[in-house]
Amino acid sequence: MWALRAEGLTFHYPGLDLFRDLDLALEPGEVRAVLGPSGSGKTTLVHLLAGILPLHDGRLWWGEVEVGGLDEEALARLRRGRVGLVFQHHYLLDELTALENVLVPGLITGNPDRGRALELLERVGLAAHAHQHPETLSGGERQRVAVARALYPRPRVVLADEPTGALDRANAQKVARLLLELARENGAAVLLATHDEALADGVPAWRIEDGRLIETD
Numbered sequence: 001m002w003a004l005r006a007e008g009l010t011f012h013y014p015g016l017d018l019f020r021d022l023d024l025a026l027e028p029g030e031v032r033a034v035l036g037p038s039g040s041g042k043t044t045l046v047h048l049l050a051g052i053l054p055l056h057d058g059r060l061w062w063g064e065v066e067v068g069g070l071d072e073e074a075l076a077r078l079r080r081g082r083v084g085l086v087f088q089h090h091y092l093l094d095e096l097t098a099l100e101n102v103l104v105p106g107l108i109t110g111n112p113d114r115g116r117a118l119e120l121l122e123r124v125g126l127a128a129h130a131h132q133h134p135e136t137l138s139g140g141e142r143q144r145v146a147v148a149r150a151l152y153p154r155p156r157v158v159l160a161d162e163p164t165g166a167l168d169r170a171n172a173q174k175v176a177r178l179l180l181e182l183a184r185e186n187g188a189a190v191l192l193a194t195h196d197e198a199l200a201d202g203v204p205a206w207r208i209e210d211g212r213l214i215e216t217d
C-alpha cells in the first residue's frame with residue numbers, strides 16, 4: 001500500500017509540455033525531495049498531487065482512494081483529512097490565532113481537538129505564542145504554525161512546496177527539520193519540493209527532467 005501514488009501523470013500549460021507519463025510513489029512514512037531549478041515544474045507537480053490542478057492524463061491515489069473519481073466536495077474533504085500542505089507563503093488566516101489556525105481542519109469537521117493542536121504547537125516551539133495572530137509572529141514562526149497545521153489531521157502525506165523559501169538559512173533549516181521530525185513522529189510521508197539542495201541534504205531526492213522524475217545520488 002502506498003501513501004501517495006501517481007501513474008502516467010501528464011500535464012501541460014498552453015505551449016508547454018510539463019509532465020509526460022510521470023510515475024511516482026511514496027510508501028507510508030517515506031521522505032523524498034523533488035529538486036529542480038526555477039520553472040522546472042515543482043509547484044505545478046505539488047498542485048497536481050494535491051488535487052488542486054486536474055491531471056490531463058494519468059491516475060492519482062491518496063492511500064487506496066483514486067482521486068480522479070471524486071467530485072469537488074469529496075475531494076476537498078479527503079484532502080483535508082489525508083494531505084497536509086505547506087507552501088512558501090503560509091496562508092494562515094489573519095483573523096484567527098495560531099492555535100485556531102492549527103485547528104481549522106477540526107473546526108470544519110466540527111470535531112476540533114485542542115489538545116492535539118496545542119501539543120503540535122509545543123513541538124514546533126510555539127506553545128507560548130498559541131494565542132497570537134499571524135501578523136504578530138515572525139516569518140519563521142508563521143511557517144512553524146503552518147507545519148503544525150499541516151500535521152494536525154494526521155495526514156498520510158505532507159506536500160511541501162518551498163516551505164522555507166521566504167526564510168533565512170538558519171530559520172529555513174529549523175523549519176525543514178521540524179517538518180521532517182513531525183512527519184516521522186506522525187507516520188506521514190513527505191514530498192519536499194525545493195530548489196535548495198542544502199535543505200534536502202540527507203533526503204533521497206528526485207530531479208525533474210524531461211517531464212519525469214529521475215533518481216539522484
Ligand SMILES: Nc1ncnc2c1ncn2[C@@H]1O[C@H](COP(=O)(O)OP(=O)(O)OP(=O)(O)O)[C@@H](O)[C@H]1O
Pocket residue numbers: 013014016018036037038039040041042043044045195
Ligand atoms: N498558470 C500558468 N500558465 C502557463 N504557464 C505556467 C502557469 N504556471 C506556471 N507556468 C509555467 O510552468 C513552468 C513551471 O512552473 P512552476 O511554477 O511549476 O515551476 P517551479 O519549479 O515551481 O519554479 P520556482 O522554483 O520558480 O517556484 C514555468 O515555465 C512556468 O512559467
Ligand SMILES: [Mg+2]
Pocket residue numbers: 042043044161162
Ligand atoms: Mg515553485
